[in-house]
Amino acid sequence: MSADTTTTTPPQTPAGAPASNGHTAPGPRVRSTFHSILEGGLDWQALPMRLFVQGNQKFWDPSAIDMSQDAEHWQLLDQGQKEGIAGLAVQFLIGEEAVTEDIQPFMHAMAVEGRLEDEMYLTQFALEEAKHVEAFRRWFDAVGVTKDLHYMLEDAAQDGEPVGGIFAKLQPEAMGRLWTDQSPEAQIRANVVYNQFVEGTLALTGYWAWAKILDSLGGLFPGMREIIRYISTDERRHLAWGTYNIRRHVAADDRMWEVTKANLDEMFEHMKRRREALQADTSPEAEARRERSRAMGTGPEASWEYQVSRLKRRYGAIESARGAATEQIEHGLEEEETDEEGYAALT
Ligand SMILES: [Fe+2]
Ligand SMILES: [Fe+2]
Numbered sequence: 001m002s003a004d005t006t007t008t009t010p011p012q013t014p015a016g017a018p019a020s021n022g023h024t025a026p027g028p029r030v031r032s033t034f035h036s037i038l039e040g041g042l043d044w045q046a047l048p049m050r051l052f053v054q055g056n057q058k059f060w061d062p063s064a065i066d067m068s069q070d071a072e073h074w075q076l077l078d079q080g081q082k083e084g085i086a087g088l089a090v091q092f093l094i095g096e097e098a099v100t101e102d103i104q105p106f107m108h109a110m111a112v113e114g115r116l117e118d119e120m121y122l123t124q125f126a127l128e129e130a131k132h133v134e135a136f137r138r139w140f141d142a143v144g145v146t147k148d149l150h151y152m153l154e155d156a157a158q159d160g161e162p163v164g165g166i167f168a169k170l171q172p173e174a175m176g177r178l179w180t181d182q183s184p185e186a187q188i189r190a191n192v193v194y195n196q197f198v199e200g201t202l203a204l205t206g207y208w209a210w211a212k213i214l215d216s217l218g219g220l221f222p223g224m225r226e227i228i229r230y231i232s233t234d235e236r237r238h239l240a241w242g243t244y245n246i247r248r249h250v251a252a253d254d255r256m257w258e259v260t261k262a263n264l265d266e267m268f269e270h271m272k273r274r275r276e277a278l279q280a281d282t283s284p285e286a287e288a289r290r291e292r293s294r295a296m297g298t299g300p301e302a303s304w305e306y307q308v309s310r311l312k313r314r315y316g317a318i319e320s321a322r323g324a325a326t327e328q329i330e331h332g333l334e335e336e337e338t339d340e341e342g343y344a345a346l347t
Contacts, residue, residue, distance in 0.1 A: 043117055048115075048244070049117045049120070049121070051124075052117075052121045056124070058234075060131075062135035063138065065135065065138070065227060067143075067224075068142070069221075069222050069223065070223040073220040086149070086152065088209060088210065089139065090152045092206060093136040093140070094153070094167055095203065096132040097167075098167035099129045101172075102172055103175070103194070104126065105175050105178035109178040109187060109190075110122060125238055125241065135231065139224060174190045174192075174193040174194065175190045177189065178190055184252075187245065187246075188260050189259075193267070195239060196243075196267070196311075196314040197270075200242070200311075201310045201311045205303060205306055207228060209303065210224070210228050212298045243314075244329070246321075247329050248329045250318060251321045251324040251325070252326060257318070261315070264311070267311065268311060271307065
């Protein structure tokens with residue numbers, strides 16, 4: 001069940017590079033056994049199975065959310081408020097679309113490793129990301145914003161990244177590598193970019209901003225509030241799985257902590273560069289945007305502080321797995337509590 005760590009660790013291949021370690025490439029796989037009818041069947045106590053059961057119990061339907069009041073409330077906003085709220089919602093919508101697509105190679109990696117419980121959980125994970133796309137898109141449709149919104153992504157292009165930022169290049173490269181390379185190093189790279197950084201840092205900061213903005217608007221937008229509440233409960237499980245996946249690699253081979261740390265440090269540098277690029281924009285429009293966000297409690301200073309605190313938590317949540325017994329990681333109870341206070345506060 002565990003990763004193959006008996007061979008020497010190959011040098012870390014750059015994101016998107018071809019496989020270097022001989023792990024199985026995609027294609028038809030011949031079955032000789034069926035995991036679910038082996039003696040003992042499924043491991044109900046494994047963290048992914050517990051998350052899977054929880055997710056089924058908490059199933060929700062985006063089309064059942066009433067967004068009619070949001071449509072009325074949208075008309076009460078001035079142009080600046082509309083741009084600000086639509087801008088945040090656009091970041092979420094493109095992010096949800098990207099994570100729906102990019103999670104698929106992780107499912108493949110779990111299949112190659114023979115981890116059916118993880119694979120089952122990731123099918124639910126992918127479905128939930130697709131529901132998040134549905135929810136945000138329905139909200140735009142409900143408030144009547146149906147024009148092309150790519151112009152809102154221009155900010156993200158300013159620090160030398162392609163339009164769409166991390167979702168256009170960094171994340172698809174890190175995740176796409178898993179199609180041909182399922183090594184612990186490749187899984188850790190994908191996990192740090194996707195689970196620890198996008199979900200555990202950027203998305204959490206986004207939810208924090210939503211909470212502040214919606215509070216500053218009093219009782220407006222009940223539909224969006226409900227969307228955020230539901231999505232937060234899903235994301236708590238996603239991050240719990242991501243943390244479990246990376247912790248088991250670190251527990252199995254202590255060298256994987258250095259790999260993890262190097263990737264987390266790189267995300268920290270990425271975040272700093274992005275902030276500097278935004279600060280460099282001193283145009284009157286940018287200043288006005290900053291002032292507007294400060295008034296809602298989501299100014300660049302407060303937002304940076306929150307973002308850094310979330311990323312710092314990821315180091316501790318993973319490092320504590322060093323030297324732990326595999327059994328404790330696979331079946332321990334504490335993984336579900338290793339983060340997630342940020343999400344828990346929203347649910
Ligand atoms: Fe999501
Ligand atoms: Fe997610």
